[in-house]
Amino acid sequence: MRHGKYPFVIGFLAAPVLLYSVFVIAPYAQAFQISMTSWRGFSAPKWVGFDNYRLLAEDNRFWQAIQHHLVLLLALPLITIAIALFFSFMLNVAGKSSGGKRSGVWGSKFYRVVFFFPQVLAVAIIAVLFQTVYRPNESGLINGVLMKIGLDPILFLVNPNIALWSILGVLVWQAVGFYVVLFSAGIASIPGEIYEAAEMDGATRVTLFFRVTLPLLWDTLQVAWVYLGIAAFDAFAIVSVLSVDNGGPDGATTVLGLEIYRNAFTYSKFGYASAMGVALFFLTITFAVFTLRVTKRESVEY
């Protein structure tokens, strides 16, 4: 494999590396630089050092967005993983065991197909779908029912106290199916003998779940937590389409992505928006490193 190696290597790498450098690496590098300027897009950027970050620290909207990320960061993985774990246990282990082979409850295949379905829909489409589901009058799916039986409609997206939770509900609705499939793959790789041995010792299903499934699935859970955490730092498409008046009411659902978009492409405050981008970058990195550190433990050999 010596003959003509370098021309070949260069020929194969040139296009992808060029494309990647121009559209990905260069913008990322520039973002840090632009965040130190007061650039509005017309005249040359003016260097202002850390001024944007100082403004950021006094910006209520920014802190509101951070607060929402923290809520999502805790609630989204916790709820999604809990539901998905329970379902994947039901679908893989909780059924009858025949000849030592574990199986799921009746209808497992059907459920796995249906649950996963929201995963293939675009988030923006889902957001429009739930706009109609949550609509505050009798034309909404939920409130239509509530008003028919004589109850007051719930103002899902209009009431600032529940708007963020309504959005969180949609995120969970979409994510659960994917994690059911992910955990199912993990459970499938646990040898049947372990369950058999545990059952011989008289373990109940609850014990099976907490003593066998959970510890052996730890690595997969860790991956799931990181993914969901990163998703909690995004949430742009859903908030921007679903929430009333872009992150409203009165900023009750805003996220950093939305603030970046608004500051850059509505107010043309490019320097300020980039500073928010840098903040988001450090938040995401900190979260990923922190999670991997905290959840690190001896993986169980089997």
Added chain:
Amino acid sequence: MGTQLTTTRTDQPDGPGSRPLPPVEKPRRGKGTDRSGASLLNGVGHLALFFWAVIVVVPIIWVFLASFKNTTEIFSSPWTLPAELRWENWGRAWTKAHVGRYFLNSVLVVSCATFLTMLLGSMAAYVLARYKFWGNRFIYYLFVSGLAFPVFLALVPLFFVVRNLGLLDTYTGLVLVYTAYSLPFTVFFLVAFFRTLPNSVAEAAMIDGASHTRLFFQVMMPMAKPGLISVTIFNIIGQWAQYQLPLVLVSSAKDKWVLTQGIADISVNAGYEADWSGLFAALTIAILPMIIVYAIFQRQIQSGLTAGTGK
């Protein structure tokens, strides 16, 4: 994220010689508490599974039904079947609300971008996985680092890069940007995959006088097919769902909008124009093809996506 995740399916037998034991006839299940506890758990479990299936399916069926109703029906009887099949709602959405246009734009951009991503991504991954040269590690980590950065960090400079290249509001710009942002994952996944391919076949082909390029396209690509399919599915789903990149890059050329952008815009306008049935029809047109494609390929999609993300 050093987790190795196998994609073993549940319905596979669990390994050779895994059953020397006699079938376990539920030994010592005599304890009444255990049995009733188990059946209670099962009952609750079944109920929960069924409940979740309903939650997933009902909004979609409801939108589908509403796409045939008129505005009066939507408001007065949100839960009944439409009185007649009003296909004109669909026609209005397709032509007047331009859903047809947005749909074809999405198809065009995603097919070009996925093709380009797979071509460039596999070329880069192949070279990085199987050739030793100066800078190999550096380029590999350059690609992989893209996995860690949030796209929002790059949004502002990206807009200006694309504008300065004269690619703002063009299909080309969108295709190139989609491709560039799909490369980190594609390269990361395929490098791992190409490393697992056997050397002997490659050596035999070289001895037979195949060039490096021929070796790649005629020997390695076919051998890597399972990996390539997984990543292709991943990229199609990801690029089809893109929202913020087209929002920034083709915002002022309405005829080049992709489906996600178009539907989001229709939902804003539906309120002003009171064309709710048009909105439901548009939504259905956006959702239905995905249901059909998913129903046909669900096995491949599920295993492809879990293989793809269980790094």
